[in-house]
Amino acid sequence: xxxARAQAGGLVGLVPTMGFLHEGHLSLMERAVAECxxxxxxxxxxxxxxxxxxxxxxxxxxxxxxxALAEACGVDLMVVPGPEEMFPSRPLTGVTVAGIGERLEGxxxxxxxxxxxxxxxxxxxxxxxHRAYFGRxxxxxxxxxxxxxxxxxxxxxxxxxxxxxxxxGLALSSRNVLLGARRAEALALSIGLMLAADRxxxxxxxxxxxxxxxxxxxxxxxxxxxRLCEAATMTPATIAEGETVLVAAARFGSVRIIDNxxxxxxxxxxxxxxxxxxxxxxxxxxxxxxxTAREQAMEPPGGAA
Amino acid sequence: xxxARAQAGGLVGLVPTMGFLHEGHLSLMERAVAECxxxxxxxxxxxxxxxxxxxxxxxxxxxxxxxALAEACGVDLMVVPGPEEMFPSRPLTGVTVAGIGERLEGxxxxxxxxxxxxxxxxxxxxxxxHRAYFGRxxxxxxxxxxxxxxxxxxxxxxxxxxxxxxxxGLALSSRNVLLGARRAEALALSIGLMLAADRxxxxxxxxxxxxxxxxxxxxxxxxxxxRLCEAATMTPATIAEGETVLVAAARFGSVRIIDNxxxxxxxxxxxxxxxxxxxxxxxxxxxxxxxTAREQAMEPPGGAA
Numbered sequence: 001x002x003x004a005r006a007q008a009g010g011l012v013g014l015v016p017t018m019g020f021l022h023e024g025h026l027s028l029m030e031r032a033v034a035e036c037x038x039x040x041x042x043x044x045x046x047x048x049x050x051x052x053x054x055x056x057x058x059x060x061x062x063x064x065x066x067x068a069l070a071e072a073c074g075v076d077l078m079v080v081p082g083p084e085e086m087f088p089s090r091p092l093t094g095v096t097v098a099g100i101g102e103r104l105e106g107x108x109x110x111x112x113x114x115x116x117x118x119x120x121x122x123x124x125x126x127x128x129x130h131r132a133y134f135g136r137x138x139x140x141x142x143x144x145x146x147x148x149x150x151x152x153x154x155x156x157x158x159x160x161x162x163x164x165x166x167x168x169g170l171a172l173s174s175r176n177v178l179l180g181a182r183r184a185e186a187l188a189l190s191i192g193l194m195l196a197a198d199r200x201x202x203x204x205x206x207x208x209x210x211x212x213x214x215x216x217x218x219x220x221x222x223x224x225x226x227r228l229c230e231a232a233t234m235t236p237a238t239i240a241e242g243e244t245v246l247v248a249a250a251r252f253g254s255v256r257i258i259d260n261x262x263x264x265x266x267x268x269x270x271x272x273x274x275x276x277x278x279x280x281x282x283x284x285x286x287x288x289x290x291x292t293a294r295e296q297a298m299e300p301p302g303g304a305a
Numbered sequence: 306x307x308x309a310r311a312q313a314g315g316l317v318g319l320v321p322t323m324g325f326l327h328e329g330h331l332s333l334m335e336r337a338v339a340e341c342x343x344x345x346x347x348x349x350x351x352x353x354x355x356x357x358x359x360x361x362x363x364x365x366x367x368x369x370x371x372x373a374l375a376e377a378c379g380v381d382l383m384v385v386p387g388p389e390e391m392f393p394s395r396p397l398t399g400v401t402v403a404g405i406g407e408r409l410e411g412x413x414x415x416x417x418x419x420x421x422x423x424x425x426x427x428x429x430x431x432x433x434x435h436r437a438y439f440g441r442x443x444x445x446x447x448x449x450x451x452x453x454x455x456x457x458x459x460x461x462x463x464x465x466x467x468x469x470x471x472x473x474g475l476a477l478s479s480r481n482v483l484l485g486a487r488r489a490e491a492l493a494l495s496i497g498l499m500l501a502a503d504r505x506x507x508x509x510x511x512x513x514x515x516x517x518x519x520x521x522x523x524x525x526x527x528x529x530x531x532r533l534c535e536a537a538t539m540t541p542a543t544i545a546e547g548e549t550v551l552v553a554a555a556r557f558g559s560v561r562i563i564d565n566x567x568x569x570x571x572x573x574x575x576x577x578x579x580x581x582x583x584x585x586x587x588x589x590x591x592x593x594x595x596x597t598a599r600e601q602a603m604e605p606p607g608g609a610a
Contacts, residue, residue, distance in 0.1 A: 093456035
């Protein structure tokens with residue numbers, strides 16, 4: 001990675017990814033390319049953030065396609081560190097963000113948030129970007145990284161970018177290709193969040209009511225949590241005032257998905273950021289090779305393109 | 306600190322200190338100045354690494370003298386961050402090095418090693434030096450930082466520099482000015498370590514015997530620990546083979562001091578690094594102002610200059 005950094009000049013942007021790119025990743029890359037002199041993207045499936053070895057083992061991968069997609073976005077340098085390069089020996093050093101990293105995902109995925117914090121620190125330390133781009137789909141991760149960067153004083157601007165949804169509303173995730181026949185069920189999570197956003201738009205501010213809207217759409221045995229939180233700290237909020245985020249996680253079969261809507265209510269007015277919706281099926285379902293078997297087992301999303 | 310980094314060009318060296326500089330610090334600065342195009346030094350008494358508020362409250366300080374001494378060494382930029390600049394809000398982010406940070410100092414000073422790891426990460430992240438200089442007096446700290454840098458991938462070379470001793474052998478420490486009338490007693494620690502180094506030079510390799518040499522010189526109620534460790538990992542060693550360090554800590558009155566000898570024994574031969582001994586009393590005892598009261602209460606070290 002030292003060579004990668006040495007090659008980069010001017011304003012350097014970084015887009016860290018775990019690969020198996022979709023339009024969410026590509027939107028980060030396009031924004032970085034537009035804003036920076038040089039854009040680096042990383043493709044590294046970080047074992048530290050997988051608390052479940054089975055989840056790591058089946059995490060989808062298609063590096064050739066990823067490289068082609070990143071190049072098409074104008075990414076200058078794709079950094080694909082091998083495990084040996086990232087961590088020549090098992091790392092003893094861990095980075096933890098108290099509070100933000102302990103709740104929600106930290107609770108349901110023990111060690112996950114520390115794994116994210118450690119690897120992001122590793123990437124920022126080694127690649128020294130001026131800007132780093134992350135999607136708002138991982139709202140808690142974004143809050144954690146923003147706080148980590150502030151606390152550790154990395155001279156990098158953390159840029160949060162809109163969540164991207166499939167045609168029918170499902171938040172884009174590389175894991176969506178693993179949903180298979182349960183994809184229709186999984187749609188319940190985004191449906192619930194859209195219901196909550198609609199309530200918010202009609203003036204509702206109570207956390208209990210907004211959370212109940214999500215619960216009304218998602219089967220109880222699938223929902224892991226739904227919580228209104230302060231966006232910056234991820235502490236529970238009782239009222240959607242200032243900048244809050246309604247975050248939720250659910251499990252459909254063996255696949256766990258997360259989603260959220262970002263809510264702002266202040267003296268200027270109120271807005272619910274539901275993210276961006278694609279106009280056609282995600283490229284997740286369009287590639288050759290590794291995905292073919294999974295695609296065959298899967299319902300097509302939202303009909304024909 | 307962002308401005309500090311922006312001003313620096315070429316090969317940038319960093320010497321982090323907690324101020325109240327002595328010849329140990331100055332030797333780091335002189336080496337950095339000799340080896341680097343630009344040398345930055347920091348002066349920051351890091352509250353995160355003080356597990357004892359009383360120890361923090363009385364930690365000696367003389368920033369004007371420090372700035373003059375650093376300038377005389379050729380330091381280009383002295384960075385003196387205020388508490389607000391280092392940590393605008395109480396940091397939630399912590400850096401921990403498992404193993405290395407948990408033993409010895411980590412055991413006797415709970416939280417100390419994590420505080421060191423966090424603030425060093427903060428300095429490396431913010432100042433992005435190419436080389437960072439640390440004294441071997443803090444052998445465990447040096448091992449911890451070397452491992453942290455490796456694990457987090459900071460593109461910085463960690464340079465360990467010789468321990469510096471006073472005329473009579475006491476390892477230099479800003480805290481030495483606090484020893485007062487107990488300074489003569491405190492000398493026992495370095496005397497014990499020199500005895501152990503002498504045994505090592507005469508062929509002794511057994512940890513038990515080397516440790517016993519230290520115990521023979523230091524009153525039992527003063528000694529906190531003496532341990533032969535692998536230098537890189539700080540794990541206990543039973544035999545002084547390869548690169549080991551005999552580390553010890555003792556408490557004299559309310560003042561705690563640490564010291565060590567660095568031992569190398571391989572197929573090339575064997576050597577005990579006892580550090581460097583000053584030819585005249587340390588400048589610790591020569592300044593005006595804040596130290597005067599303390600100096601008056603203190604035995605002069607090793608007679609007249």
